[in-house]
Amino acid sequence: xxxxxxxxxxxxxxxxxxxxxxxxxxxxxxxxxxxxxxxxxxxxxxxxxxxxxxxxxxxxxxxxxxxxxxxxxxxxxxxxxxxxxxxxxxxxxxxxxxxxxxxxxxxxxxxxxxxxxxxxxxxxxxxxxxxxxxxxxxxxxxxxxxxxxxxxxxxxxxxxxxxxxxxxxxxxxxxxxxxxxxxxxxxxxxxxxxxxxxxxxxxxxxxxxxxxxxxxxxxxxxxxxxxxxxxxxxxxxxxxxxxxxxxxxxxxxxxxxxxxxxxxxxx
Amino acid sequence: xxxxxxxxxxxxxxxxxxxxxxxxxxxxxxxxxxxxxxxxxxxxxxxxxxxxxxxxxxxxxxxxxxxxxxxxxxxxxxxxxxxxxxxxxxxxxxxxxxxxxxxxxxxxxxxxxxxxxxxxxxxxxxxxxxxxxxxxxxxxxxxxxxxxxxxxxxxxxxxxxxxxxxxxxxxxxxxxxxxxxxxxxxxxxxxxxxxxxxxxxxxxxxxxxxxxxxxxxxxxxxxxxxxxx
Ligand code: B12
Numbered sequence: 001x002x003x004x005x006x007x008x009x010x011x012x013x014x015x016x017x018x019x020x021x022x023x024x025x026x027x028x029x030x031x032x033x034x035x036x037x038x039x040x041x042x043x044x045x046x047x048x049x050x051x052x053x054x055x056x057x058x059x060x061x062x063x064x065x066x067x068x069x070x071x072x073x074x075x076x077x078x079x080x081x082x083x084x085x086x087x088x089x090x091x092x093x094x095x096x097x098x099x100x101x102x103x104x105x106x107x108x109x110x111x112x113x114x115x116x117x118x119x120x121x122x123x124x125x126x127x128x129x130x131x132x133x134x135x136x137x138x139x140x141x142x143x144x145x146x147x148x149x150x151x152x153x154x155x156x157x158x159x160x161x162x163x164x165x166x167x168x169x170x171x172x173x174x175x176x177x178x179x180x181x182x183x184x185x186x187x188x189x190x191x192x193x194x195x196x197x198x199x200x201x202x203x204x205x206x207x208x209x210x211x212x213x214x215x216x217x218x219x220x221x222x223x224x225x226x227x228x229x230x231x232x233x234x235x236x237x238x239x240x241x242x243x244x245x246x247x248x249x250x251x252x253x254x255x256x257x258x259x260x261x262x263x264x265x266x267x
Numbered sequence: 268x269x270x271x272x273x274x275x276x277x278x279x280x281x282x283x284x285x286x287x288x289x290x291x292x293x294x295x296x297x298x299x300x301x302x303x304x305x306x307x308x309x310x311x312x313x314x315x316x317x318x319x320x321x322x323x324x325x326x327x328x329x330x331x332x333x334x335x336x337x338x339x340x341x342x343x344x345x346x347x348x349x350x351x352x353x354x355x356x357x358x359x360x361x362x363x364x365x366x367x368x369x370x371x372x373x374x375x376x377x378x379x380x381x382x383x384x385x386x387x388x389x390x391x392x393x394x395x396x397x398x399x400x401x402x403x404x405x406x407x408x409x410x411x412x413x414x415x416x417x418x419x420x421x422x423x424x425x426x427x428x429x430x431x432x433x434x435x436x437x438x439x440x441x442x443x444x445x446x447x448x449x450x451x452x453x454x455x456x457x458x459x460x461x462x463x464x465x466x467x468x469x470x471x472x473x474x475x476x477x478x479x480x481x482x483x484x485x486x487x488x489x490x491x492x493x494x495x496x
Contacts, residue, residue, distance in 0.1 A: 252343075253341075254344065255290075257341045258293070
């Protein structure tokens with residue numbers, strides 16, 4: 001499974017502060033820790049809403065430069081604001097990257113998807129439209145179908161697309177975990193070339209011992225066909241479970257023995 | 268240059284990297300040619316196939332075995348190396364089998380009961396075919412009765428037994444005893460090989476010879492055949 005490190009995100013107070021104060025050392029250390037823990041991609045998010053989009057764009061440019069100086073790993077440019085994404089791309093060195101994200105909302109898709117087409121980058125597509133996150137598998141798939149048609153029209157290949165079936169707190173609605181899992185299965189069977197990705201932590205919102213729930217869900221999602229996960233790679237137990245799960249679903253056993261030799265498997 | 272190719276071949280066997288796209292045990296060789304590419308390169312550089320087999324493939328597998336014994340490697344790692352070596356052997360097959368048209372004798376080979384290691388056995392079979400012997404390969408995990416029956420019906424000049432485990436090598440002794448009991452022992456020369464066995468063990472169970480590798484096996488059977496003449 002592809003690991004996208006989630007730590008450099010302004011929703012964490014310490015990270016937000018580091019971004020505001022342009023604390024290069026803090027960001028560098030965090031990025032390098034994520035890579036050392038096994039992240040394949042580093043997600044960067046400067047937050048939204050609190051400041052103007054020009055401020056965000058400036059912060060994003062700084063963040064991209066700092067993280068790219070700290071590591072060779074490719075980045076996931078995480079923002080719902082097209083100007084911020086464009087600012088990040090202008091600063092970006094190299095070819096591999098993922099843009100996070102579009103939805104089935106026409107305006108946002110028209111502004112962001114052409115950038116992914118132009119860059120040949122990966123693109124996260126959330127299974128939702130203007131009406132928020134749909135409750136049922138069918139409605140989420142409808143959103144995916146619409147997005148697929150639009151992205152194909154723009155010349156984006158299925159291989160570039162990472163569908164996010166979306167994760168809602170199971171504490172609020174006990175059916176939600178299954179809706180996500182079934183949506184993953186359906187996406188994989190409808191669009192075999194496309195990939196799937198989830199951000200894990202929402203699932204456990206409002207419950208105690210959240211990590212346990214996150215990890216359990218992660219293993220189930222792996223079985224459902226999940227290709228990538230946005231996760232805290234410093235959670236060694238979760239990372240170990242990913243290696244074991246990848247082996248058990250037939251993605252090969254060597255990832256597990258390699259990780260073991262690197263001292264990265266904990267039980 | 269060609270020496271370098273063989274060293275790299277061995278290193279890639281140890282890493283279990285079949286092709287340039289394989290990950291290997293760590294990242295140190297990422298993107299560089301793997302076992303199959305290097306085997307072809309060595310052939311282009313006119314390295315003799317026996318050097319490729321002994322100093323490249325087998326030498327690498329030896330290290331893999333050592334790392335497995337010390338628990339640095341696990342079965343998936345060993346399998347990755349085995350798979351790479353198995354496919355490299357297939358590439359080498361036509362070179363190892365080359366020329367010879369006249370049949371020098373009949374050879375039956377098997378990996379004994381309980382044992383599924385077949386890379387070494389396959390190499391030996393290929394080399395003997397190349398040396399002019401007609402080889403019948405009974406495969407892996409072959410029951411003693413089946414081996415004895417084969418000797419009775421097919422009347423080979425030689426029976427080759429392979430065992431890599433200290434537990435399965437005992438089946439070799441069983442084969443020799445059963446051949447005796449069936450009155451077939453003097454009809455066939457029994458050669459044994461594999462990491463578990465030795466000269467001493469061959470003597471102990473009353474086999475005719477122990478062979479370190481396939482080339483040794485060719486010399487041995489050629490000598491036996493000449494004595495017959
Ligand atoms: C690859 C391998 C495997 C692969 C086999 C894949 C395959 N298709 O063959 C797999 C992963 C399946 C495997 C499984 C196991 N293996 Co293993 N395996 C090896 C390894 C690393 C290499 C063997 C090899 O292919 N060598 C390369 C070839 C070219 O060399 P070779 O076989 O020795 O053959 C040459 C000569 O011996 C000779 N020769 C061989 N046979 C014959 C026959 C005749 C007639 C003649 C003349 C000559 C001859 O000529 C050959 C060519 O030069 C060895 C380590 C080692 N040092 O041997 C362990 C080893 C043999 N395995 C070992 C073990 C323990 C196992 C398992 C029990 C592991 C487990 N816990 O499950 C299982 C047993 C499965 C079974 N029932 O047989 C141990 C045996 C320990 C012991 N003393 O008994 C070893 C020694 C590793 C170790 N150091 O611990 N294994």
